[in-house]
Amino acid sequence: MEKIMEKNDTHAFGFWVYLMTDIIIFGVLFAVYMVLRANTFGGPTSNDLFSLPTALVNTLVLLTSSFTCGLMTLAARKGKVNQTIAWLIATFALGATFLALELGEFSRFIAIGASWQRSAFLSSFFTLVGTHGLHIAVGLLWIIVAIVQLKLRGLTPGVTSKLTRFALFWHFLDIVWIFIFTTVYLMGML
């Protein structure tokens, strides 16, 4: 419990292997997007749709949530239950803000007729970004479960081990978003 990231922590390593398979899922969706992003079928292009300030705010919100998630790990290692819960709530709030901004963007696109049915570019865009958003939603559910477990059991070795895996998951989603931000939004501005 003192040293969470022990080499013998087979649970964390098993979860790490799951994250590796998730990298392949996202890698394939990235490949699809990169191949199809010019196929707009006369519909809106990435230049027409994306707004740099919105994407930047999204990125900074998710980066900050990754930071508060790290602070949660620190509090858990020190055995401070209330502090751990407080940082989990902060992470949840930032994650929910990110998801709300993303869904707001999706509904704006759909309102102007740029849904996933419009072109191959938009199908691949919604699949890639939506899959990431789905992961964030699962992460938010995980935070709620973690808070309930912390309230009921406190920082037992089992709960701490789950928090460690949640932190890996959340930081991993942040890395995936950095690549979405770079290849979809920033390159879409060129």
Added chain:
Amino acid sequence: MKTTLRSYIIGFALSVTLTLAAVWLIWTHIQSGHTVFSHQFLIAAILALAIAQMLVQLVFFMHLAEESGPRWRLGALLSTVGIVLIIVIGSIWIMDHLNYNMMASPSDMNAYIQSQDGF
């Protein structure tokens, strides 16, 4: 990198800096009416910044460097990144050539060949 508050603050500050650097490059390019910086330079630069940020998060947030003994996590990560690079670069490469070889119509084909090869 020992897990301390300091390492998280450094990681967060580096992440924000790298993000803002990438945005600044693109913003400068757009504000100048797409004249400052070539597209090849920008794509290479923002991809490099993204990879740098991935390394920052892996080391400062996911504690990849804390691993002792056999580097199982690093090994799994490197082989996965290898697979993903083959899939992504291979797909872009193959589909680009497929588009070249299977154009929609003869007139499109002529226009494309002229723009690419100059004859």
